[in-house]
Amino acid sequence: MVLLDALGKRWTLRLLWELNQSWPCTFRELRARCDDISPTSLNNRLKDLRELKLIELGESGYALTEQGQALSRLLEPLDRWANQWAKNFDSN
Amino acid sequence: MVLLDALGKRWTLRLLWELNQSWPCTFRELRARCDDISPTSLNNRLKDLRELKLIELGESGYALTEQGQALSRLLEPLDRWANQWAKNFDSN
DNA sequence: TTATGCGCTACATATTGTGTAGCGTCAATC
C-alpha cells in the first residue's frame, strides 16, 4: 500500500512519466515539462521519490534509479491505454 | 495527460485498486477499506471516477465499468511489483 | 413506529499546493 499511496500524491505519476520519456533532467527543466509546477511542490515530490530510491540526483540532473526504471516501464502500458481512452472519451 | 493527472489525485489509485479486489462495494464499505477516508473526499473521488466513466453506482453499490476493469487490470502488475519492492525496501 | 443501513452533505479545521521573489553556489565569459 506504501507505494500505491505515494504514487497517489499529486505530480508523482507525472514526474515518473516525464523522467521515463527522457532523463537525466534538471530541476528547472522538470518544472517546465510539468506545466511549470511550483518549485515547492516539485521539490517535495522529488524528495519523496528520492527517499523511495526511485530517482536520484546525479551530475547532470535527476535520473531514474534501476527501480525507478522498472516502475516506469510498468507505467507504459497504462499510458498507452490512457491515450486510447482519451480519444474515445473526448468524442462524446 | 488527462487520465494520468486524474490518477494522480489522492485516493484515486487506491479506490480503483480496492474495487478491483472486489466489487460492487457500498459507499460505507469503501470508506472502511480505505483507512476510513472522509466521506467528503470519498465522494469527490467517486464523482471524478464516475465522470470518467470508470465506475458507476448500481443497485448493490459501486462497480467498475468495462473501462474501469480494463484500467484496473493494468494496475495489477504495478501492484505486484509494489509488493515485491516494499519487501526489499523495508529490509534496509 | 422504531431501528438500521444506505448515499451523501455541512462545516469548521488542518494539511497541502501555488506563485513569486530571491538566495547561495558554481562555471563560463568579458
Add this chain to the structure above:
DNA sequence: GATTGACGCTACACAATATGTAGCGCATAA
C-alpha cells in the same frame, strides 16, 4: 577578477484541497 547566467532550492503569503464529526433524507425490515 567582477559579471553573467544557470543550477538546486528556500521563504512566505495566499489558495485550494483533504479531514473529521455530525447528521440529513430515504429506504427496507422488524
